[in-house]
Amino acid sequence: MDSRDQHINFMRIAIRLSEQNVKKALGGPFGAVIVKDGKIIAKSANKVTLKNDPTAHAEISAIRIACKKSASFDLSGCVIYTSCEPCPMCLSAIYWAHIDKIYYANTKENAAGIGFDDQFIYQEIAKPHADRIIKSEQLLQDEASDAFSLWNESELKTEY
Amino acid sequence: MDSRDQHINFMRIAIRLSEQNVKKALGGPFGAVIVKDGKIIAKSANKVTLKNDPTAHAEISAIRIACKKSASFDLSGCVIYTSCEPCPMCLSAIYWAHIDKIYYANTKENAAGIGFDDQFIYQEIAKPHADRIIKSEQLLQDEASDAFSLWNESELKTEY
Numbered sequence: 001m002d003s004r005d006q007h008i009n010f011m012r013i014a015i016r017l018s019e020q021n022v023k024k025a026l027g028g029p030f031g032a033v034i035v036k037d038g039k040i041i042a043k044s045a046n047k048v049t050l051k052n053d054p055t056a057h058a059e060i061s062a063i064r065i066a067c068k069k070s071a072s073f074d075l076s077g078c079v080i081y082t083s084c085e086p087c088p089m090c091l092s093a094i095y096w097a098h099i100d101k102i103y104y105a106n107t108k109e110n111a112a113g114i115g116f117d118d119q120f121i122y123q124e125i126a127k128p129h130a131d132r133i134i135k136s137e138q139l140l141q142d143e144a145s146d147a148f149s150l151w152n153e154s155e156l157k158t159e160y
Numbered sequence: 161m162d163s164r165d166q167h168i169n170f171m172r173i174a175i176r177l178s179e180q181n182v183k184k185a186l187g188g189p190f191g192a193v194i195v196k197d198g199k200i201i202a203k204s205a206n207k208v209t210l211k212n213d214p215t216a217h218a219e220i221s222a223i224r225i226a227c228k229k230s231a232s233f234d235l236s237g238c239v240i241y242t243s244c245e246p247c248p249m250c251l252s253a254i255y256w257a258h259i260d261k262i263y264y265a266n267t268k269e270n271a272a273g274i275g276f277d278d279q280f281i282y283q284e285i286a287k288p289h290a291d292r293i294i295k296s297e298q299l300l301q302d303e304a305s306d307a308f309s310l311w312n313e314s315e316l317k318t319e320y
Binding site: 030104120122149156 | 167168169171172175178179181182183185187188189190191207208209212213214215220223224225228230233234235241242243245247248249252253254255256257258259260261262263264265266267270271273274275277281282284285286287294295296297298299300301303304305306307308310311312314316317318319320
């Protein structure tokens with residue numbers, strides 16, 4: 001099986017997860033698969049409503065499973081196959097997890113077309129604080145900076 | 161106690177969580193508190209290294225606790241106090257959770273100053289796919305669109 005066939009196989013598994021999730025009324029139409037060294041180490045559908053967890057998108061759920069299985073917070077060397085372009089939450093999680101590459105099928109515009117906020121949140125993040133729908137206010141930066149100095153000086157810390 | 165004093169009190173709790181996390185070598189210098197109707201319903205420090213979960217930032221961990229406690233994926237009516245400006249993963253999670261307002265102390269520039277990638281990930285998200293460090297490739301959109309049609313037509317779905 002050549003490399004392109006492999007990518008197609010893994011993506012079809014992610015797509016099947018997305019379809020089954022809707023057919024069984026378990027959650028949104030999204031699935032993701034994480035692969036390392038040509039083997040699946042994690043897969044998940046979207047579990048937001050099932051788990052009452054707004055962060056339980058397919059990609060984040062798969063990342064959590066893959067990290068648990070690897071006993072590591074670092075997924076370097078892994079590839080993610082997701083049935084839809086990651087929302088900014090999941091894209092950022094992919095960065096934090098150091099995943100090597102993303103294969104996606106549907107786009108954020110497709111997701112917007114069936115009522116999901118992915119594209120809207122991309123637009124919000126790009127705005128200055130003052131222009132966003134959810135307002136932000138800064139407080140006590142002078143007091144909070146002590147924790148950052150402690151981190152800088154700590155000899156016990158695990159960097160990530 | 162007036163409203164400003166209340167905000168300061170809640171932020172000081174978030175800041176204390178961030179400091180204790182470093183002093184006890186449990187994780188990064190970040191803490192978050194979620195408040196509803198003037199009462200704390202969730203608080204967490206960063207647990208990335210403790211839990212081997214790159215998504216376990218203070219804000220996401222607090223959101224998951226608050227949702228579990230509320231038995232809901234929707235935190236409308238809640239406010240979050242975070243010792244540092246949310247990274248794009250956590251900011252997006254705040255949008256998905258429908259939190260009303262964000263109070264923060266340190267900034268993403270401060271976080272960059274002690275080696276965290278928050279600001280870098282903000283920059284990456286704003287770029288077109290082709291210019292990002294983590295590459296993306298589209299596959300099988302024609303096959304993945306079926307799940308979106310199923311979702312559109314489903315009478316059993318729980319929207320979120």
